[in-house]
Amino acid sequence: xxxxxxxxxxxxxxFEPAYVCEHCFGPLEVxxxxxxxxxxxxxxSIAKGPNTIWRxxxxxxxxxxxxxxxGTGFTPLVKAPNLGKVLGLDHLYLKNDTLNPTGSFKDRxxxxxxxxxxxxxxxxxxxxxxxxxxxxxxxxxxxxxxxALVFIPAGLEPGKVGAASAYGATVVxxxxxxxxxxxxxxELADLYGWAIVNVNLRPFYSEGSKxxxxxxxxxxxxxxxxxxxxxxxxxxxxxxxxxxxQEMVGVGLLDRASTRIHAAQAEGCAPVSTAIQHGRDQxxxxxxxxxxxxxxxxxxxxxxxAARAVRASGGWGTACREDAVQEAMALLAxxxxxxxxxxxxxxxxxxxELVASGRIRREETVVICITxxxxxxxxxxxxxxxxxxxxxxxxxxxxxxxxxxxxxxPAVVA
Numbered sequence: 001x002x003x004x005x006x007x008x009x010x011x012x013x014x015f016e017p018a019y020v021c022e023h024c025f026g027p028l029e030v031x032x033x034x035x036x037x038x039x040x041x042x043x044x045s046i047a048k049g050p051n052t053i054w055r056x057x058x059x060x061x062x063x064x065x066x067x068x069x070x071g072t073g074f075t076p077l078v079k080a081p082n083l084g085k086v087l088g089l090d091h092l093y094l095k096n097d098t099l100n101p102t103g104s105f106k107d108r109x110x111x112x113x114x115x116x117x118x119x120x121x122x123x124x125x126x127x128x129x130x131x132x133x134x135x136x137x138x139x140x141x142x143x144x145x146x147x148a149l150v151f152i153p154a155g156l157e158p159g160k161v162g163a164a165s166a167y168g169a170t171v172v173x174x175x176x177x178x179x180x181x182x183x184x185x186x187e188l189a190d191l192y193g194w195a196i197v198n199v200n201l202r203p204f205y206s207e208g209s210k211x212x213x214x215x216x217x218x219x220x221x222x223x224x225x226x227x228x229x230x231x232x233x234x235x236x237x238x239x240x241x242x243x244x245x246q247e248m249v250g251v252g253l254l255d256r257a258s259t260r261i262h263a264a265q266a267e268g269c270a271p272v273s274t275a276i277q278h279g280r281d282q283x284x285x286x287x288x289x290x291x292x293x294x295x296x297x298x299x300x301x302x303x304x305x306a307a308r309a310v311r312a313s314g315g316w317g318t319a320c321r322e323d324a325v326q327e328a329m330a331l332l333a334x335x336x337x338x339x340x341x342x343x344x345x346x347x348x349x350x351x352x353e354l355v356a357s358g359r360i361r362r363e364e365t366v367v368i369c370i371t372x373x374x375x376x377x378x379x380x381x382x383x384x385x386x387x388x389x390x391x392x393x394x395x396x397x398x399x400x401x402x403x404x405x406x407x408x409x410p411a412v413v414a
Contacts, residue, residue, distance in 0.1 A: 002061060004203060005031035007305065015061070017120050019200050027301075028203045029243075030061050034250035041251055043222055053108055053211040059247055060211070061204045063115045068144045070101040072111045073211050077219035077367070082335035083348070087355050091365040093225070095216055096338060102139050102163070103373035104132035104294075104341075105237065109208035110197060114140040116204040117195035123147060124194040128185040130178050130233065130294045131160035132341075132372050137197060138167035149194070151181050156293055157341075159376040177288060179299045198234070202301070206236045213244035216367050217254060224248075224257040226364035227315075229351050231343040231371055232263045232272045233295040235306030242309035262359075263310050263317040264350030266290045266325055266342075272300055273317030275307045283307060291325050291380070292342035294372055316359055318350035325349060326380060332370070339374035339381075347371075 003012045008026030019028050041058040049055030053073035054062065076096045084092035097105040110133070117125060125141040126149045127133050134150035141148035148169035152161065153176055165171050174181045182199075189200040197205045217224055224245060230238040238261060245257035265273045268290030275283045283303035288296035300306070310317060320328070329345035332338055347368045354360045374381070389402040 001033045001036045001058075003031050004028045017116075017200065019202050030203055030207050032059060032247065034247065038251045041253070043218075043253060046218065046253075053111055053208065056211055056214045059214070059244075059251070060112055060207055061116055062112075063119050067111070067115050068118060068140070069111060070107065070139060070143055072100055072107040074215055075099045077216060078336065078338075080336050083332065086331065086335060087352055088362055089355065089360070089364075089366055090362055093216075093220075093365070093367045094332075094336060094338060095212060095367055095369050097212065097369065097371050098338065098340060098344075098373035098375075102132070102135045103376060104136065105209070105212060105369070105371040106133045106136040107140075108211050109133075109205045109236075110136040110140045112208035113195065113197040113201045113205035114144050114146070116201060117146070117197075118144055120195075122193070122195035124149065124192070126150065126185070126188075126194045126196045127198050128152075128178065128182040128196070129164075130296060131156045131376070132294055133198065134164040134169065134171065135160055135167065135376075138164040138169035141169065142167050146195075151185055153178050153181050157377045157379065159378065163376065178297050179285070182297075182299075182301075198301075202236075206240055206302070209237045209240035210244035210247070212237070212369065213241040214248065217245075217248055217257075220365070220367075222254060224254055224259045225367045226258075227260050227262065227354075227360050227366040229262045229264055229347050229354065229366070229368040231292075231295055231347050231369060232265050232303075232306055232317075233297045233300065233343075235272055235300040235302035235304075237369070237371070238263055239302045239305040239309050242313065259313060260315040260359075261310055261313040262315040262350065262354055263306060264347045265295060265317070265319050266292045266322055266346050266349075267319050268292075268322050269296045269298055270317075270319035271298060272303045272306050273319045275303065276310050276315075276317030277319075279311075281307055290342075291322055292346050294341060294343050295346060316354060316357075318353045320346055320349035320353060328352070329374065329380070333374070338370060340370050341372040341374050341377045342380065343372050344370045344374070 006021035269288035285299035328348035
């Protein structure tokens with residue numbers, strides 16, 4: 001039911017640990033016999049599955065036995081009336097992947113990659129990471145009993161680095177950008193027999209991203225939304241979201257899918273959105289300089305596939321101002337009670353641009369992807385003016401005076 005297919009020349013090969021086409025050196029991806037899968041999967045069979053990504057195992061490179069799992073997936077799809085009211089939307093939903101085991105959507109990818117690695121006898125799990133992936137690889141390696149080495153650029157958020165170390169991984173910090181780190185990992189993939197999840201296991205690892213779209217459709221009552229706004233780093237989440245909608249139609253889970261998929265990036269690292277805005281497939285690399293470190297990939301591996309998917313769907317690419325990211329993070333937290341990392345701020349700011357430009361209308365159903373928890377990036381949050389009262393003494397009179405003074409002053413987002 002499963003083979004590998006080159007994303008450039010389309011040639012098929014056996015399902016095995018491989019990531020580059022032997023003929024044209026294009027990247028490989030997992031291909032499914034959708035007619036065969038249709039005979040094995042239905043909305044009813046999925047509903048009987050676990051409340052994890054493995055309810056969709058027929059459309060994943062899943063192990064034959066019980067998967068190694070931390071409880072990843074089936075995160076809430078939350079109606080967001082407060083944020084919707086601010087932005088002028090009647091049917092806005094948040095896909096809250098901050099509630100995955102390590103606080104980000106990367107657990108979806110790593111769950112699939114870890115099980116594949118175990119099935120094929122790898123003893124070391126590794127990655128190049130902008131932060132979230134390092135923690136996820138470290139946690140899943142611990143669960144699977146594998147050695148973990150994670151490679152990161154210097155200067156990442158301390159909470160993300162500390163978490164990877166706490167799970168027992170060896171953290172390798174490189175003085176350079178993520179793209180420098182990734183080039184190193186490509187070299188190491190040829191030197192060591194490691195499962196570097198986003199290098200030599202990329203065809204399998206990236207399939208985990210599809211489960212976010214599977215869940216959105218199921219949670220909407222097996223209906224595709226009108227719009228989906230996706231943060232873009234390497235571009236895999238967005239590209240695989242488009243693949244997920246195609247597969248759901250192909251196996252009969254959806255009657256149709258006409259979702260317009262939008263890419264959200266910040267100005268300091270927006271190579272995919274720039275390509276989309278200029279009508280190009282080719283993504284020109286940039287040197288990242290953005291507060292959204294988890295999205296700071298200047299040479300995105302799946303950038304051109306993400307750009308193609310956006311244009312094919314009729315979507316758009318946004319590149320919000322850097323100073324709008326924290327404002328949007330605060331807006332999300334204060335309206336819907338969800339604390340996101342900067343990637344969430346990029347998505348909310350991007351959504352605001354799409355609404356303001358008329359690309360999204362009030363009555364349409366919109367889902368935005370909140371992919372990482374702000375609890376890992378608390379250093380970015382400051383106490384707002386008027387939201388901290390300091391009392392010289394523990395007396396009711398002092399409190400009343402301080403409260404009265406605070407409420408007279410307008411609150412300003414820090």
